[in-house]
Amino acid sequence: xxxxKRESSxxxxxxxxxxxTFVEEMPENERGKPFVVTPLGTRIKxxxxxxxxxxxxxxxNLTKLxxxxxxxxxxxxxxxxxxxxxxxxxxxxxxxxxxxxIMGRVNSFKTEEGVLYLNINPEKIMHGDSLSLAYxxxxxxxxxxxxxxxxxxxxxxxxxxxxxxxAMGYSVEEAECALRHIDHYKTYNVTEMLAAVMxxxxxxxxxxxxxxxxxxxxIFIKTHSDPQKGCRYEDIIAYMKDNGMEQADTDELLNxxxxxxxxxxxxxxRYKAV
Amino acid sequence: xxxxxxxxxDENTKNETIVVKILSLTEKETKSEKGEGVYHYGLIGDExxxxxxxxxxxxxxxxxxxxxxxxxxxxxxxxxxxRLYLDTRTDVILxxxxxxxxxxxxxxxxxxxxxxxxxxxxxxxxxxxxxxxKYEKDGQQKDVSYCSLEDDTGSIRLSLFxxxxxxxxxxxxxxxxxxxxxxxxxxxxxxxTKILEIKAFEIPERKIFSIFEVTxxxxxxTLTGFVVYLGEKGGLVRRCSECRKSTDDIKCPDHxxxxxxxxxxxxxxxxxxxxxxxxxxxxxPLMDILNIKDEDLNLTKPKYSKNDIITxxxxxxxxxxxxxxxxxxxxxxxxxxxxxxxxKISEPELRLYSQLPGDEIL
Numbered sequence: 001x002x003x004x005k006r007e008s009s010x011x012x013x014x015x016x017x018x019x020x021t022f023v024e025e026m027p028e029n030e031r032g033k034p035f036v037v038t039p040l041g042t043r044i045k046x047x048x049x050x051x052x053x054x055x056x057x058x059x060x061n062l063t064k065l066x067x068x069x070x071x072x073x074x075x076x077x078x079x080x081x082x083x084x085x086x087x088x089x090x091x092x093x094x095x096x097x098x099x100x101x102i103m104g105r106v107n108s109f110k111t112e113e114g115v116l117y118l119n120i121n122p123e124k125i126m127h128g129d130s131l132s133l134a135y136x137x138x139x140x141x142x143x144x145x146x147x148x149x150x151x152x153x154x155x156x157x158x159x160x161x162x163x164x165x166x167a168m169g170y171s172v173e174e175a176e177c178a179l180r181h182i183d184h185y186k187t188y189n190v191t192e193m194l195a196a197v198m199x200x201x202x203x204x205x206x207x208x209x210x211x212x213x214x215x216x217x218x219i220f221i222k223t224h225s226d227p228q229k230g231c232r233y234e235d236i237i238a239y240m241k242d243n244g245m246e247q248a249d250t251d252e253l254l255n256x257x258x259x260x261x262x263x264x265x266x267x268x269x270r271y272k273a274v
Numbered sequence: 275x276x277x278x279x280x281x282x283x284d285e286n287t288k289n290e291t292i293v294v295k296i297l298s299l300t301e302k303e304t305k306s307e308k309g310e311g312v313y314h315y316g317l318i319g320d321e322x323x324x325x326x327x328x329x330x331x332x333x334x335x336x337x338x339x340x341x342x343x344x345x346x347x348x349x350x351x352x353x354x355x356x357r358l359y360l361d362t363r364t365d366v367i368l369x370x371x372x373x374x375x376x377x378x379x380x381x382x383x384x385x386x387x388x389x390x391x392x393x394x395x396x397x398x399x400x401x402x403x404x405x406x407x408k409y410e411k412d413g414q415q416k417d418v419s420y421c422s423l424e425d426d427t428g429s430i431r432l433s434l435f436x437x438x439x440x441x442x443x444x445x446x447x448x449x450x451x452x453x454x455x456x457x458x459x460x461x462x463x464x465x466x467t468k469i470l471e472i473k474a475f476e477i478p479e480r481k482i483f484s485i486f487e488v489t490x491x492x493x494x495x496t497l498t499g500f501v502v503y504l505g506e507k508g509g510l511v512r513r514c515s516e517c518r519k520s521t522d523d524i525k526c527p528d529h530x531x532x533x534x535x536x537x538x539x540x541x542x543x544x545x546x547x548x549x550x551x552x553x554x555x556x557x558x559p560l561m562d563i564l565n566i567k568d569e570d571l572n573l574t575k576p577k578y579s580k581n582d583i584i585t586x587x588x589x590x591x592x593x594x595x596x597x598x599x600x601x602x603x604x605x606x607x608x609x610x611x612x613x614x615x616x617x618k619i620s621e622p623e624l625r626l627y628s629q630l631p632g633d634e635i636l
Contacts, residue, residue, distance in 0.1 A: 005608075006543070006550065008545060008549050008550035009502065009545055009550075010547075011545075011547035048500070048502065048545060048547075101500060101593075103502055124502065126500075126592060126593055127593060128593065128594070129593070129594060131594055131595065131619060131621060131624075132500075132593070132594045132595055134621070134624050135498070135500075135594075135595035135619055135624060135627065136500075136547075136595075137628075138624050138625065138627040138628035139499075139546055139547035139548075139627055139628065140547055141628040142484070142547065142548075142627060142628045142629070142630070143547045143548060145628070145630055146630065149630075167354070171486045171548070173486065173549075
């Protein structure tokens, strides 16, 4: 029997996973979890994520974690099991705001109404740091950008052609992702995804003015934050406007602070300092 | 009989006859769910040029250097160049009396793109680490220079027979032969190799690859990523100084009189978002990253236990992103990476890892 190659993990932002609506059907004789196909055509069974723990709920046999990256949240379920006895303890030991790198299997569940829920069952939980998160985000950005470029090139062709895309310098996997995108997510707006990723991956500038503005936003969030709900986006925008900063620039700043791991989004448009 | 020449072949060539010299002949075994088999590939040539070929079927009597007549072959484009294909319908007729002068045409390659599929090539780069030796052939003393050839995409070992070359100079070398030894590619050249000194070009200190780009053997490249799996049998090992095999016994079973020494070894899987690659790291890179000195690995009085070393390796490799410099080689299980240096990623270089060619600083 031929040895089966290890399924390498995919590095995708939470937004790509959140927007996923397609799950492959399992072949009849195969066991395990089916592949999910994301809007960028990424075919995922194993995933590697990096982010900040923003919520934790520990029960006897299950610990649920919410891990936030620059664009949203991943949902992680860690079951007590005899094969990896230390894993649940590892999850339980994580504190809120801890930086983590998690590799695991993607688990899908579809409701009767057809709503798809995806969560991650970890195989490995590693304590991370700001550098780990920034490196992961940089690589995930690189991967997303290449996939979107391959999709855009594929869409320019009269008919989809994998060979033509690989001849342009894209990998076979990137060409196959582009094909799957066209098969399952033809109307998905990849430009919007690219804009979100690029905005979140802007590296901090060293200018004094920017540092000063960051400091102002951080202090404001820390001092105007509801202990549960965090600080309102509208309040931050209004405060920074009083300090002479336009909404778009404040948005940029919030994205950078999120990318640096200094703040996170507790819920929609609510921020907390790490 | 109308005979077509290599320079007239294209993808529309059908029902033609050609007479060529087999310049190289390599056998490759295949294994699949359908069974096992062999095919051959290499380079053919005539008075007008050369062309790579693949022979799904070839008479067993054919050897490198033979002149053959081919009928019912096909020509297709593969990897951006034309390739001649022979199958069970192709007639291969040996012409033992014929001699042929082949016009050599060598395609120019970057080091990272070299493969055994095109065995005669032109490569430009910087010569380093020259070692000159003498060897005897037909009762005569001959010169050979062993060195490294480096360009902006990688480096490769190079042997030059009867050719003098200066270290740290840049050359264009036309007509080098590509071969493989222990999963790594190497180049060789001789008195027929055309050597031209050229202007120096920039070679980056680190030749950074994404894992998906490592599709064949190439030396001196840099990968980054997270170690996602660490092999359990690595760590502190006892090794025989004679055969260098590791053993848990006090003496080497094959060399009981040889001295034993303590060594460091790790094998792991690296991921960077574009794929994974199995890696090995030996004594030198591990000593650096673990901050261990030679005297700490004294066989009779080691400073660290096996468990200490395993913990130190886990702590050094597992939590964060790292930079690995080394050599990619190919084996029966695909491509693997032999690490020569491990470094921590610094914050300013992070932006490099999300950039695409043509990007300004993000």
